[in-house]
Every structure is written in structure tokens, then in C-alpha cells.
Amino acid sequence: MGKTISEKIIGEHAGKEVSAGEIVIAKVDVTAVQDGTGPLAVQQLEKINLVQAKNPRRTIIFIDHAAPSPHKDLSNAHNILRRFSKETGAILSEIGEGVCHQRLVESHVDPGDILIGADSHTCTSGALGAFSTGMGSTDVAIGIALGKTWLRVPETFKINVTGKFNKGVYPKDLILYIIGKIGADGATYKALEFTGETIKNMSMSERFTLSNMAVEAGAKTGLIETDKTTKQYLEQQGRGEKFKVIKADDDAVYERVIEIDASELEPMISAPHTVDNTKTTGELKGTKVDQVFIGTCTNGRLDDLKIAASILEGKQRHHDTRLIVTPASRDIYLQALEAGYIATFIKAGAAVMAPGCGACVGVHQGILGDGEVCLATQNRNFKGRMGNTESLIYLSSPATAAASAIAGEIVDPREVL
């Protein structure tokens, strides 16, 4: 019987053939924590006298959620991580280097790896053909120390996407549509495999947007088979030799197959307060927006900034709408500077922030006021997500966000493209 990508990767790491539903102990290649979850992971290892990293060069400690620190307690928490990195040899990703998921795909995760990260959007690396999943501080702490974890081999939903996107419709609209269709808990405990000609024609950056949001349907990971696009990306990142063919068998067993025709999609928005509360941009047209936020591990990459800059070029943000732009990593920031996108944003009235998670997680750099509305390119719109339970968060593509920043209200990006 054929195997899914999850069954193949987990089997290889468990040293035996495995099938969906089995519980196994598997070797872990890469482990990661961030400044919200890492200090507790370190404290747990201290408590059981196990301050060690099994694979220090593949243990990555990120300071990205509250970076630079806005509070002395967080500065002290950051120092717990810096000390742990010095003691164990684990790699430290300092303030300004970028959001963990972006930095993991840029420099640390290879096809066929198992990555466990103490952050729910760890599923982003699934686009590289790695079994990557989010866990809590305790699981990842043990993974760091012992180089292994326990896993239940997930059943898989195959999401087959065909057809070409219409103008103004992007992978973000596709993934919001998918989550709206299957629901915020529709794929709980399952793996997603994105496949089909539309996926094959996507850049790596676009694929990361899809895999990033797998968890918003409850999924454990969002996998994409590797191909020449994966290979080119790894070569650009200086690790072409790490390329490996990762794909499901033709006769793999799927719990569910979902067919989507991309040519039928329209620009989508998730309305408050759940990601599966999706609507077309047209249904929400005219909704006043106080703040637009472009960035994050979902949509803070170079091509996202390129689309936003092309819309904002020579234009101004609406006088009642603030605009915050946060590139997802230092490399992206530098490339966007060289391409002139950052100058475009600043001239359009944006506040450009250092790479990090800040506004999206409600820690700093964009907390909303009572009754305010934010349109953001991030992956979550839960009540209180951006630091205030009395505010409303809508999610969209960078194109919809940029067009709406100019209009001061939600607009269909096709009107300005």
C-alpha cells in the first residue's frame, strides 16, 4: 500500500514502516523555540537537570516575538535564551534577524527533515517537504535535549488545486478559502498535502503562505512535494546539496481529497473573530479601517512587499488609516530596500518596522485601540490577538491590504490593479 509524505518521513525517522494512526518515537532533525515559548522550555530543562542540546547546530533559538524588547521582564526572558545558547551551543537568532518560520526556511530546514518548533506556525516549513509541526515548550524542550519526540502518524487530506488565479487573486486568498471551506477544526490531528498544477506553478514564497496557515484548519502540518522550484530555492539559499525528492506514492491512502479550481476564486477576507469566518472582499467592501498591517510569516516576504509596493507607488495612505509594514526577515528587508519598496512604503506614509512578529501577536508595534479595525496580512484574527479584545481584525492578501490602506476602507484590489 502506498504512503503519504507524512508516513514516509516519519517512518524514516522511526526506523520502521509506519501507517496513519500509529504512535511512534521519532528522531528529530531540527528544533526551534522563540522568546514567548523558549524561556519556559529552558526552565523545564533546568528543573530536570537536562540543560543540553542533542544537535546544537540544528537547535535554533529565536528572539522575534518581542524584538527589540518593549519590557524589562521580556529583556530578562531574552537573556535566559542567550545564556542557554552559550551553554549548549544552540544557534541564537537575535532581534532584527526575522520571524522564526521565515528564518527556518531560509537557513535551517531541508526536505525530508522532521522539525518541531514551539510555535504553532512551524508548519510553514512543510512547503519544503519537511514534516514540521508546532508543539508546546515541554515537548520541544525534550526534543532539544534528547533529539527525539513521540508522534502520532497523521491521516492526510489531499488538497488538489488546478486552474489559474485571476488577476488580484493570490495564494493567500486560496488558503483563506480552503480554511473557510473545511473549518477551523476541520483538519485537527491531520496533515494536509497541497498538490496539483496550481501549486506546481507557485514560487516557494507563495507555497510558504499556504503551509503557514495549515494550522488554522487545525492541521498538524501542510506538506508540499519537492520539485525544481524547491531545488532552485535551496540553491539560492546556498544549500542546493540538501535537495531531496519528497513525494507521496501514487497509491497513497488519503482520508479526504478536496478539489479546488483556482480560476473560480475571488479575493477573500477572514472576518472577526475566527479565520474560518471567510467572505469575499466584495461582501465587506466599504468597511472602515483604522490600521493596515503588512508583514508576518504568512505574507511578509519579498514578493508580498513587491505587490504592496506596486499598489502604493506614488500614492498616500488614507489620512485616517495607519500603515505598518514589517518585512519577515533581515534578508527580505535588505532586498526590499535595494528594490526600492521600502522607500515606496515610507513615501506612502507607512511606519516600517524591524523584522519580527510584534504587531501580529499583540505584544507591541501596532496594538489596537478600543473599537478599532485592522486589516492585516497575518494568519490569525482571534479576539484579542492584536493586544485588545475590544478591536476587530480582518485578514487578507497584501494586495487587498495595500489597496485598502489608500482607500481607508476595505476595497477589492482588482479595482486598482
Add this chain to the structure above:
Amino acid sequence: METKLKGRSWKFGDDISTDLIAPGRLFHLRTNLPELAKHVLEDADPGFPSKVNKGDFVVGGSNFGLGSSRVHAPTIIKIAGVGAVLAKSFARIFYRNGINVGLPLLICDTDAIDEGDELDIDLSAGNIKDVTKGIEITFSPLPDVMIKILQDGGLAAHIEKHGDFNLD
């Protein structure tokens, strides 16, 4: 660990996210869990932290604990004294985290339970008695792996005790 639990129900709805349990705006309290616990679930029910008594139960709807991987969320529910969380379903990471910190999470039909109901729960027998309503509700058993981790008092304690995973 104690397998017979007794307390009253605090009812919450569907999709109680980790942002409602342990909000991002209190990020700076993440290394001070007893202090963070004074705010547990206050964004879902502002009075909850002061009303909840040791041994009480949090009763949710579907997809309880969706969102972030923060293990802080089940940890502060436990620190607040809650004996178990009952829900129709749990988000995956929260479920794993709850067991890892030694907080029993019970999957059952919670529709019949109202706020304030007195509950008697027998973890090993797998049943919940709603004493107020005079009804009995069963819950799905945990996977064996999770029972072993829970019995050892969580994952860190399990590894401390055995020096490695000992789940067979």
C-alpha cells in the same frame, strides 16, 4: 495522581483560543506563571480568575484551545486550581500541552452541562456525573501514551523518572 475529582462547572463556548486563555498583551508575564494565572481566561469571562475555586472544572464547546503553541495556557489553568477541562473537542497542540503539564482534558458532549453544575468525575472509570442534573456522561479514553505521561505528572517528570521516553 488523583483520579476522583469533584467541583463545579464554569461554562465557556466554542473556539476558546489561547489568546483568550493567556493573552499576548501579557507576554511579559510568561516567565512569571503564578502572576499570569491571575489573568487566566479573563478575556473570555472577566470575573473568572477571582471566581474559580480549587477543583472546579472548565467546560468548553468545540475546538477548545485553538491557536498558539503556548503551553502557558494549560499551565495557568492548572495553577488556577482547575481539576480538568471538559470539551467536545480540543485543538491538537493544546491537547498535547495539557497532558504534558498534567492537566486532565476530557472529550465529551458538554451540551447538557450548565454553569454552576456540580460534577463528580472518575478519571479511571471514564465517567462524569452531573449531580445537579442527575445525569451521567461518558468521555473518550486518552491514548495509552498520554495516560502514561499524565500518570508520571507530565512529560518533563516522565523523562526525569525514566531518563528517556518509556511509552511502550
